Amino acid sequence: MKIKIQDFEIVTLGDHAIVFSLAAKMDTKIVQKITALSAFVKSKNIHGILDVIPSYHTLTIIYSITKFLHKNKSVIEQVVEFSNTILNDFNNESTNIKTTQNTIIKVPVCYDPIFGIDLENLSNAKNISAQEIVSIHSAIIYEVYSIGFLPGFTYMGIVDEKIQTPRHDKPRMNVIAGSVGIAGLQTGIYPCNSPGGWQIIGRTPWNIFNKSENILAKFKVGDLVQFYAIDKIEFDKMNEHNL
């Protein structure tokens, strides 16, 4: 099933999910609209909705068949009706809600080569000094476009063209928690030790994913993030990782 309502394209994902999508690109306006719709759907506490998952240009709603849908009524009709209602209400009510400018989350990163294990190669490949890579990387205010792959793994963009670089052909067996990497036009943070292919340029002392039920992930989709450089001594002082 595929329908179009306003600038959203709506498709069903199997028999227990609905996807709202905008134009498929990494774009501030698009991710902000997806984030706003996500918050709106959640605020409605709709019976039978299990998960609301924003990612880049899509918002996916996972539902319980027996709780979300009414019996003896066409599923497609119900999905169309739901989509129409939610998008109309979103349009009407969101104009009343003042769009709050997100505060920028300032994230400390130690770009020391002991953590930034790909920094030297990147510097050679791009013919840009390591120091300059650091200042380019920490100059931009990034937007969180998606969270996933691992609990809390944060996909941010858009990285300055001068330091964009593809993933390693062969992923590393173990990238350390807190590692900050680049993959194409995205930059991201590893929440825990994991295999991974991103080009690692530094490490944050922050623990960005915590199991505690009232903490969990440090970032959410739509957040604004800027990195700032710290040295190894500051890193050790701020280090939240279990050593």
Place this chain on the structure above:
Amino acid sequence: MSIKIIKKGLSDSIQDNGRYGYQHVGIQPAGYMDFISAWLANKILGNDLNNPVFELHFPTSEFLFKSDYTICITGANFVPVINEKSVELFKPIQVNKNDMLTMLQPIEGRTCYVAIKGELKDYSWLESDSFSKQIILKDQEFIFSENDNTQSYVSNINKILIEDVQKLVFDHNSPIRIIPGPVWPQLTNSSLTGLLKNTFTITSQANRMGFNLMGTKLNLTIENNFLSSAVTRGTLQLLPNGDIIVLMADHQTIGGYANIGQIILVDLPRFAQFKNGQSFHFELTDLENANQLYRNIYEKFQH
């Protein structure tokens, strides 16, 4: 007061209906692979359908009961034995203190469930008892509330439900039904034909995260490179080499490969019971039918 794992199986865990509500921070839902067999085990014991159960794969763990319990085994038949005496599936079983449960041989199916009459204590994370990579086992001992009565438990389950579930979950011949996914229209014509006409086989690359399939290689009319969006259990992802992986309970929350289709929920337990090497066909169905079929089985468990 507890059930102790004295020898750890290859891939055993505790599961319930899953941990929903946290996929936006990247926490996968997990949950029963074959939810119908798991529900059945709980239903036979008069538990909540969502009660946490042991989910076992062969070779399984060995269990030591440190007090009296009533248990029920459903799903795959791995020839369960208690103190070396064989026991029946689909029946309440009384176990006594110091009894040992083990499984000898994988005869049918892939995933076996052991439900315990009682409540699992001190284990829940984010409102679910399902294992996930974020839960690291401190020990191998699980505390279930004890039987409050010494009489052996008589199940009031309708025998027809047990038969219906068996027929549904261990039917290896009927096709696995799918609904087209967002990238379905971009499959080439020959890929569409191949997907719906040819057989696919479960490879040895199959676990709780996903089942890699072997079969006709499929192609898209566009590049297989998408901005990641949410996936769900049953998603058919097309890998760049033309093979399909079907995402299962422990799937990642988002994926960037082509989402070509979805196995319908009601067929996932049957699919989850396929062993490595099992061949099958896909068949196209629609949303209305998928929802009705799921509702039918769900309602059978409600009374």
